[in-house]
Amino acid sequence: MAEILLEAANLDVGYATGWAKPATVVxxxxxxxxxxxEVVGIVGExxxxxxxxxxxxxxxxxPLAGTIRFAGTDxxxxxxxxxxxxRRRMQMxxxxxxxxxxxxxxxxxxxxxxxxxxGLARTQREALALASQTxxxxxxxxxxxxRYPHELSGGQRQRVGIARAVMLKPDxxxxxxxxxxxxxSTQAQVLRLIGDLSRDMGLAMAFISHDLSVIxxxxxxxxxxxxGEITEEGACETVFAAPRSPYTRSLIDAIPLPVPDPxxxxxxxxxxx
Amino acid sequence: xSAALLSIEHLSAISEREGGASILRDVSLSVAPGxxxxxxxxxxxxxxxxxxxxxxxxxxxxxxTSGAIILSGTELLTLEPKRRRSLLGAHVALIxxxxxxxxxxxxxxxxxxxxxxxxxxxxxxxEARRRxxxxxxxxxxxxxxxxxxLYPHELSGGMRQRVLIAAAFALEPRLVIADEPTxxxxxxxxxxxxxxxxxxxxxxxxxxxxxxxxxxVVAQICDRVTLLFGGRIMEQGPTxxxxxxxxxxxxxxxxAASPRYDRPEDGLAPVPExxxxxxxxxxxxxxxxxxx
Ligand SMILES: Nc1ncnc2c1ncn2[C@@H]1O[C@H](COP(=O)(O)OP(=O)(O)O)[C@@H](O)[C@H]1O
Ligand SMILES: Nc1ncnc2c1ncn2[C@@H]1O[C@H](COP(=O)(O)OP(=O)(O)O)[C@@H](O)[C@H]1O
Ligand SMILES: [Mg+2]
Ligand SMILES: [Mg+2]
Numbered sequence: 001m002a003e004i005l006l007e008a009a010n011l012d013v014g015y016a017t018g019w020a021k022p023a024t025v026v027x028x029x030x031x032x033x034x035x036x037x038e039v040v041g042i043v044g045e046x047x048x049x050x051x052x053x054x055x056x057x058x059x060x061x062x063p064l065a066g067t068i069r070f071a072g073t074d075x076x077x078x079x080x081x082x083x084x085x086x087r088r089r090m091q092m093x094x095x096x097x098x099x100x101x102x103x104x105x106x107x108x109x110x111x112x113x114x115x116x117x118x119g120l121a122r123t124q125r126e127a128l129a130l131a132s133q134t135x136x137x138x139x140x141x142x143x144x145x146x147r148y149p150h151e152l153s154g155g156q157r158q159r160v161g162i163a164r165a166v167m168l169k170p171d172x173x174x175x176x177x178x179x180x181x182x183x184x185s186t187q188a189q190v191l192r193l194i195g196d197l198s199r200d201m202g203l204a205m206a207f208i209s210h211d212l213s214v215i216x217x218x219x220x221x222x223x224x225x226x227x228g229e230i231t232e233e234g235a236c237e238t239v240f241a242a243p244r245s246p247y248t249r250s251l252i253d254a255i256p257l258p259v260p261d262p263x264x265x266x267x268x269x270x271x272x273x
Numbered sequence: 274x275s276a277a278l279l280s281i282e283h284l285s286a287i288s289e290r291e292g293g294a295s296i297l298r299d300v301s302l303s304v305a306p307g308x309x310x311x312x313x314x315x316x317x318x319x320x321x322x323x324x325x326x327x328x329x330x331x332x333x334x335x336x337x338t339s340g341a342i343i344l345s346g347t348e349l350l351t352l353e354p355k356r357r358r359s360l361l362g363a364h365v366a367l368i369x370x371x372x373x374x375x376x377x378x379x380x381x382x383x384x385x386x387x388x389x390x391x392x393x394x395x396x397x398x399x400e401a402r403r404r405x406x407x408x409x410x411x412x413x414x415x416x417x418x419x420x421x422x423l424y425p426h427e428l429s430g431g432m433r434q435r436v437l438i439a440a441a442f443a444l445e446p447r448l449v450i451a452d453e454p455t456x457x458x459x460x461x462x463x464x465x466x467x468x469x470x471x472x473x474x475x476x477x478x479x480x481x482x483x484x485x486x487x488x489x490v491v492a493q494i495c496d497r498v499t500l501l502f503g504g505r506i507m508e509q510g511p512t513x514x515x516x517x518x519x520x521x522x523x524x525x526x527x528x529a530a531s532p533r534y535d536r537p538e539d540g541l542a543p544v545p546e547x548x549x550x551x552x553x554x555x556x557x558x559x560x561x562x563x564x565x
Binding site: 185264 | 316461467468489490491493512513526527528530532537
């Protein structure tokens, strides 16, 4: 296997329920590792803890227990100042690009500001050149620079979100439900783009989705989460061909394929313990 | 089809917001009793506009310019508004995409299920309550007595959608219009909901117009399909024909773009630009025919 880039061991993550009360634990004893250049899917139903786990991996929420190592450094208890040099190397693409792109800024500004902030461009001109290059890489026309987020389609906005993450030349990108809500043709384009970028840039990715068929299309390995725990893990090929957990089986069987099957609707899942 | 429950004939509509741009271009389709007709297409194709036109719920800026919508022999567009409302109220129900926005947040489930029964079916309070409980049971809601006392925010997404299905079938409608009813749900819940809709629909011989952008859902629940692009029908026919033997390149492209966990090397082909160009050409040709 590729050299390990990100590694989590026995993570518990939770949310405070009130002053001096114990936190509700929503991610329980999760261990995982992601190699350089590897795309790992995290799948599970809504509320299973995927987003919480992702935020913990990026050091955005502090785990209650366990450790996270990134490129050899234990980042579990680093403060913001110590995290700063690592921030550029760990990027995130969000589910709703509209909520993560400042509606009052043109795309040019949205893309150049982080380049300047992280010192990847010394002048605005340099930043614009880099931003243009990245737009091209994600398949957007240069004219997009002069647009506001609301002037773009959902798929175009999602590309801007991806451009903003990858232009910083990160080692790791977390993508959280980035194709839910997109049309199938746009979804296909964005997923292809993710595949190309991870291959060309040797990116390691955690790809969160509630949709197993999307995971199958882009990921090398998959982790199946249920109620905060990992119930199954393995190479996509193996997990889809022969899932060990009845829960995984039920998730796969519930995906409607675009091929009429007169028995699909009536087929009941095996009881999941 | 003579036995059609719903028949939409040559429906065209424009958006006054976009300077009179066409948003439906000569759309015709029909739904027979007991049939599920899928209305598919990408966002902006005009699916919801068709659904809203039937229900008389078009946005202010959207205007029907020609065509007819015939429900059990009665043309709706030219019907006097009061009569139209009572006809729709008695015979057509909507299952919307977002159950939370469709339920009144400040009223208990019981009130929301019994209102329609009392208003449209003339049930007494006790009779309405009894029927509401039976319906919750029919949509396989656990502890229906308890659910009746809850407010919408106290239910999960899947439970809310069950309540709306119960509400939709409460009035024994002849036609159910479902506008992306499972888009926001997890796949396992989606499957339960699809099964419920199919069961209820078969049991009551209700016709359904099922709006979705998911060809997987279409394959498993629809008898016939209409595919829209830019408000124009690109292809229409029995589900198996459309999905397995598509005639139009756009249909073929959408099938090829759908993810396939069973054949990962086959899905996810982006729709070729040439296919998009052909769709746009067809629309332009239609508009030219319209204007001169
Ligand atoms: N900021 C928060 N405060 C308290 N509870 C939260 C917060 N975010 C998520 N949760 C809870 O944590 C659990 C897991 O949520 P999440 O990680 O968002 O799951 P997923 O991304 O798989 O849908 C859910 O029960 C959710 O209600
Ligand atoms: N309130 C509105 N006023 C004017 N035009 C609208 C309105 N809502 C939607 N439209 C236009 O109608 C077209 C079809 O929209 P819609 O029927 O919602 O598509 P779909 O449901 O297939 O995504 C779009 O071009 C959209 O811009
Ligand atoms: Mg989430
Ligand atoms: Mg719609």
